[in-house]
Amino acid sequence: MTTKTLPSQPRKASTVSRWDRETDVVVIGMGAAGASAAIGARTHGAEVLILEAASGAGGTTAMAGGLIYMGGGTPTQQACGFEDDTEEMYKYLMMASGPNADEAKVRLYADGSLEHYQWLIDHGMEFKPEYYASKSTNTPRDEGLIYSGNETCYPFDEHSKAAPRGHKGKVHGEGGGKMVIDKLSEKAIALGVEVEYDARALTAIINDDNEVVGIVSRIDGQERCIKANKGVVLCAGGFIMNPEMVAKYAPRLSLGNIPNGNPNDTGIGIRIGMGVGGSAINMSEGFICLPFYPPASLVEGIMVNGKGQRFINEDCYHGRMGEAILSNPEDKHYLIIDSKNFAALDRPPMGGFKVAEVGETIAELERDLGLTEDTLVNTLEVFNKHAKDGQDPLFHKRTPYLKPLDEPPYAAFDVSLNGGAYFPVFTLGGLNTLPTGEVLSEDDQIIKGLYAAGRNACGLPRCGATYSSGMSIGDATFFGKLAGKSAAQIEQ
């Protein structure tokens, strides 16, 4: 029995002998959500204090590539020659949020996307009006726009008109997340938001009506009681760095081998919320991916399981691929390529990619992989027959990645869960909130004084199989801003 999985029991205000500090709004965490919440609250008149467990701003966003999912015809989209439409973005996001989508949040997010783009610009972000056309997990240089999900892939392309909506700040390579943090935290501080670093939130303080009126934090090794006259906004990240909590709530995710988070993603915000009766939802869901591109040329390969069967359209987003592999965890999985793409043997995708076998013919490869005779051979024969004509009747892989694999020799990468390839993983469960950020109890009542955003809330992204890059930072900034505003505007 560990306390690391438990709701954090709140403290009664009546037992607080001394308030060490007092403000209007306390924000827990200074990642993308926390910085946005602080700005949202401050610009609506509140005094704001951020408590950040680390020694600087950042959270997991600072480690991320930094894509932000925006559309409906942003200036960047327009400058790159793409038409987009709020309704098409809404339709796509309803699929991308998955079967548990919160329609009200998706609606608000799609309708507010252009305004949010401008808000980010107003807060220092800049997006270079250049589109990166190749399939990749991020733009490699400082290009501002990329397809970041399944927009052009079956079955998504049949339900909404595709447009690239992954926006990255004007910075080289993977620095996009750091730029979001730098700009927003700079702005927050300029607006007069106070920040206490190395300040770990422990639990909520409640009054006799069960309303959240403050927070207990450990600062300089001492417990401090901080009064929040308007509310507490939980923005302390997901729980992928808390293995006990993952085992309890999302055991499947334990199979991922690269926890994708910062060390403070321990779920404390969620547990603080649960301690005062907040309902944690979607807790079993998560994101797991197999970043098998770039190089985009590998998308021309076929993915097969240990029975030599294809199981997915290989041009799908890498998170959809990861989820498909996770759903058949004990099987082997291989990415098969032909000699056209053997350059990748010398320069494979990042992340533990290993060549399992090379064969002069597909039959030889099949044998060397230990597959049953004629399984991979038959699979490739059927695939090639249709790929030649630009068809994939089985899984609907699309051009330009649909090409026959007809130039031997062949090679197989081992992309099994236990095959060495990296499977980054993070959680998608959190507190049930209204779009305003107000936290709800199990019986859908608002818990007064408590707000959540980012991965402390269950927001826009809710399903690994349908996720798109940019949905997390998009969600964190958009709903963080709103949560801060809600807290600031509450009548005391």
Next chain:
Amino acid sequence: MTTKTLPSQPRKASTVSRWDRETDVVVIGMGAAGASAAIGARTHGAEVLILEAASGAGGTTAMAGGLIYMGGGTPTQQACGFEDDTEEMYKYLMMASGPNADEAKVRLYADGSLEHYQWLIDHGMEFKPEYYASKSTNTPRDEGLIYSGNETCYPFDEHSKAAPRGHKGKVHGEGGGKMVIDKLSEKAIALGVEVEYDARALTAIINDDNEVVGIVSRIDGQERCIKANKGVVLCAGGFIMNPEMVAKYAPRLSLGNIPNGNPNDTGIGIRIGMGVGGSAINMSEGFICLPFYPPASLVEGIMVNGKGQRFINEDCYHGRMGEAILSNPEDKHYLIIDSKNFAALDRPPMGGFKVAEVGETIAELERDLGLTEDTLVNTLEVFNKHAKDGQDPLFHKRTPYLKPLDEPPYAAFDVSLNGGAYFPVFTLGGLNTLPTGEVLSEDDQIIKGLYAAGRNACGLPRCGATYSSGMSIGDATFFGKLAGKSAAQIEQ
């Protein structure tokens, strides 16, 4: 917002103006768990009152075929010539309980199986020492013993020594569950257990220390407050008859088309427990099956998806098959047979089985089903090549059901989720309990005065993909008995 998914808020004893009735132990529900709990409490000296929502005993057990999972060398197993061993049963049950297995419960259940068998005999059950050898969902006549799970199937057979452990009372056909209820309820009443029928449990009554001290029940249209000096045992069944609760907690199960329960399986017991802080676990899990046998001859067929691919060893238990189909819900699924088994065209399995197509050759069948050319053809070719030699290198189907399908014509039954076949479904989530039946809170503290068993608890069966018939009634009677005993023995 509906109240049908919410924890049932308890009533404070201090607000109860009059106790309408008083006893030692109140048992909610008179199915297998409730009758066993009542007997367990009564035989340990307690006064017992059962509140049953229906007008008679039964619960869902009375509708069930009535298999009880027991082993380790029961007299019935021995009389039928089977060796079994407690350790082998334990190992099998750890797999059958699934990845979320409660080791303490499995251990206790396996170790106590012979004693429980004798307890059932002592309480009026009789098992005819006759083994039914064919693959079936139950014994067709009054045979007492059958293989009721995946014991002989890959991969289970590689981890424990198989033995048939499905015991059915000596009664014709599907009457086994009714017999369990008749015998146990008769015994309970003979022992002096009182029963109030048409009595719906509404919520718990708690004292100022949050201990459960009674129950509010609607009887004759009136709310009655009943004092339980030693405890309340929740045995009110699962929640498959509460679509809102299924949607909230186990949305996948909504795809099943035959809710397998009685009308009072509304989850009220679980919600009463949650209302006093009980932790509900495993709530997303359930059992779904495709009863595609009997006739056992159909197990000789091959199951394919809409890509013409096999996906499972077809000799597996029908629940494992149902779960496999549920995990790929949008695809088509077909059971393919050859003319050797065309008798089944005239007498298909129970439950909505429809012949999709008949083809003179497998290529014709493939075309008529709209499958991509050479997919089903290749699948069958690979299957037949190895089946001739008694091998299934891909999915490890076992003899005697592993036979080539080499006698055209061929036929396909449509066993897609939406193809007309029945997919019975029930829930496997419930309150977290100790093996004693004591209900635990989110932070693993015992909630005094509260016990649960049957599908109000999360017990032995926890996973649809690994379930075996007999685990539910086995669990309900075994842990029901214990929960009643625990309540009776508590110091007031």
